[in-house]
Each structure stands twice: as C-alpha cells, then as structure tokens.
Amino acid sequence: MDVGNVLVWIVWVVAAFACIGSGIAVVSFSNPFYSALALIGNLASLAVLYLLLSAEFVAAAQVLVYAGAVMVMFLFVIAYLGGKADTPWAGGPSWQAVAAVAAAAAVLVEVVVVIGLKTGGRLTHAPATDYFSGSPYDIGKLFLTDNLLAFEITSIALLIAAVGGVILGSHARELQESES
Amino acid sequence: MMGPNIVWYLAVSAFLFTTGALGVLIRRSPLIILLSLEIMLNGANLALIAFARQQGNGDGQIFALTVMAIAASEVVVGLGLIVAMARRKLDLDVDKLRTLRG
Numbered sequence: 001m002d003v004g005n006v007l008v009w010i011v012w013v014v015a016a017f018a019c020i021g022s023g024i025a026v027v028s029f030s031n032p033f034y035s036a037l038a039l040i041g042n043l044a045s046l047a048v049l050y051l052l053l054s055a056e057f058v059a060a061a062q063v064l065v066y067a068g069a070v071m072v073m074f075l076f077v078i079a080y081l082g083g084k085a086d087t088p089w090a091g092g093p094s095w096q097a098v099a100a101v102a103a104a105a106a107v108l109v110e111v112v113v114v115i116g117l118k119t120g121g122r123l124t125h126a127p128a129t130d131y132f133s134g135s136p137y138d139i140g141k142l143f144l145t146d147n148l149l150a151f152e153i154t155s156i157a158l159l160i161a162a163v164g165g166v167i168l169g170s171h172a173r174e175l176q177e178s179e180s
Numbered sequence: 181m182m183g184p185n186i187v188w189y190l191a192v193s194a195f196l197f198t199t200g201a202l203g204v205l206i207r208r209s210p211l212i213i214l215l216s217l218e219i220m221l222n223g224a225n226l227a228l229i230a231f232a233r234q235q236g237n238g239d240g241q242i243f244a245l246t247v248m249a250i251a252a253s254e255v256v257v258g259l260g261l262i263v264a265m266a267r268r269k270l271d272l273d274v275d276k277l278r279t280l281r282g
Contacts, residue, residue: 008183016192023196023219027203032211039215042196046222049192052183053233055241058225058248065248070218070255077259078211081266100205108198115190123187123234132238139241147242154249161253168260175268 012052018045036074043067055134189230196223208273210265214258221251 018041025038043066050059115123132138143151196219203216225244232240266272 005183012184012188016188019192020195020199023199026212026215026219027199027207032209032215035212035215039218042219043222046226049189049226050229053189053229055229055232055244058229058241058244061245061248065252066218066222070252073255073259074211074215077263080263081211081272097206100202103205104198104202107201108194111194111197112191115194123185123190131233131236132241134238134241138238139245142238142242143245147239150242150246154246158249158253161256165256165260168257168264171264173267 008052011048015045015048015052018042019049032078033075036071036078039074040067040071043071054131057134057136057139186230186234190227193223193226193230196220196226199223208275210258210262210272210274213274214255214262217254217258218251221247 022038022042022045026035026042029035029038043062047059047062047067050056050062200216200218200220200223203219204213207213207216225247228240228244228247232238232244262272265277270277
C-alpha cells in the first residue's frame with residue numbers, strides 16, 4: 001500500500017464518519033435550527049466523497065446548490081417560524097417509535113441483501129480505468145447531446161416549482177389580510 | 181482506483197438512506213421531515229455516483245444532477261406549504277394534520 005492510497009483511505013474514513021454522524025444528528029436534534037446546521041455538515045462531507053469518486057462538477061454543485069442555496073432557504077424558514085423544539089422520542093405511543101426503528105432496520109437489510117444478491121462479486125472488481133472525468137465540459141456535453149430531454153424537463157419542473165411557490169405565498173397573504 | 185472499494189461507498193449510502201427514512205417515520209415536525217427527505221435523496225445520489233464511477237459512465241452523474249434540481253424544487257414547494265400552514269395558524273405537527281381540509 002503506497003502513501004497516496006493510505007491518504008485517500010484516511011480522507012474517506014473522516015468524510016464517511018462525518019456524513020453518518022451528522023445524518024444521525026439531523027434526525028435526533030430537537031431544535032430544527034441545529035438539525036439544519038447538521039445537514040449542512042452532512043452535505044459538505046458528501047461533497048468530499050463525490051470528489052473521491054472523481055465527480056468534480058457534482059461536488060461543486062452539491063456545495064453551491066445544496067449547502068448554499070437550499071440550506072439558506074431552510075434556515076430562513078426556520079428562523080421565520082421561530083423553530084419550535086420538537087423532541088424526537090417524546091409524545092405519541094412508544095410502539096410507533098419501536099415500529100419506525102424496526103421498519104428502518106428492515107429497509108437497511110433489504111437494500112444490503114438486494115444489492116448483494118443482484119451484483120454478487122462483481123462490485124469488488126477493479127472499476128473501469130477509462131472512467132468518465134466528471135469535468136464541467138464532459139457533463140455539459142452529455143447534457144446537451146444524449147440527455148437533452150432530461151435537461152429540458154428539469155428546467156420545466158424548476159419553472160413550475162417557482163410558480164407554485166409564488167402562488168402558495170400569495171394565497172396565504174390574501175387569507176391573512178382578509179382575516180385582519 | 182485508489183482508496184476504498186465501491187462497496188464501502190454503497191454501505192454509507194444505504195446507511196444514509198435508512199437514517200433519512202427513520203427521521204421521516206419518527207419525527208413530527210414537517211420541517212425536520214423535509215430535512216430527513218434531503219438525507220434520503222443524498223444517499224441515493226451517492227449510490228448513483230458510486231455506480232457511475234464503477235462503470236466508467238457519465239449517465240449516473242447526470243442522473244444525480246437531475247435529482248439535485250428536483251430536490252431543490254421539492255424544497256421550494258414544501259417550505260411554501262409549511263409557511264402557508266403556519267400563516268393559517270395550524271399546528272406544525274403531522275400527527276394533528278389528519279384531514280385535507282384547511
């Protein structure tokens with residue numbers, strides 16, 4: 001094992017444990033504000049994992065779009081609503097929590113078993129050497145040639161979401177004005 | 181490829197997806213349910229990118245970028261709904277929102 005390989009392993013272990021730890025923190029914090037902050041850490045450590053998989057453009061987009069834009073929107077809404085604390089386990093019958101944990105564990109087992117059965121030993125093979133570079137040039141070329149339909153549909157979906165957000169906001173404002 | 185095998189990335193991705201699913205199931209605040217949904221989407225994204233690296237193909241990364249854009253629009257609509265609910269003075273608790281009436 002050469003030095004470079006050991007370094008990559010160290011970076012991977014740090015990023016993976018940060019990812020899993022902050023994921024658990026998002027679910028278990030009672031204050032939504034702290035949950036959102038933990039999700040920013042989760043997204044940033046995922047970007048490191050994407051870099052290790054040589055997906056540079058996706059990692060940059062993850063930090064800009066997710067950890068930047070989407071999370072700022074989340075923090076604004078949490079600050080606007082006052083971020084009422086909501087303890088994860090208190091309230092509600094305890095069988096619900098037990099059943100939820102059991103269902104989540106079942107999903108984990110199912111995913112592992114299905115991937116293990118379907119792929120067998122093929123995943124441990126060395127990955128392709130002439131891999132896709134993940135640079136903005138190559139991503140852009142794929143988006144504008146083979147995946148043009150996905151690109152256009154995504155832009156229409158974003159437009160519809162923006163219009164929907166505006167309509168939801170204006171309806172709520174009219175209701176508030178008619179009440180006061 | 182230097183560093184860990186694809187299997188390790190898939191293990192992290194499966195664990196993230198499960199954590200998100202657990203959050204959706206046990207939390208009652210719709211804000212935290214949206215945050216947990218983001219974790220589930222990102223777990224799926226990590227699996228897509230790991231498989232793209234394994235196959236040496238770019239389509240997985242394209243799919244991951246599309247998922248990211250759809251997740252952004254989902255957050256816009258979801259947060260809009262939550263703000264509209266708060267303005268109608270509804271309790272932000274998914275256990276108490278049992279009917280579709282406003």
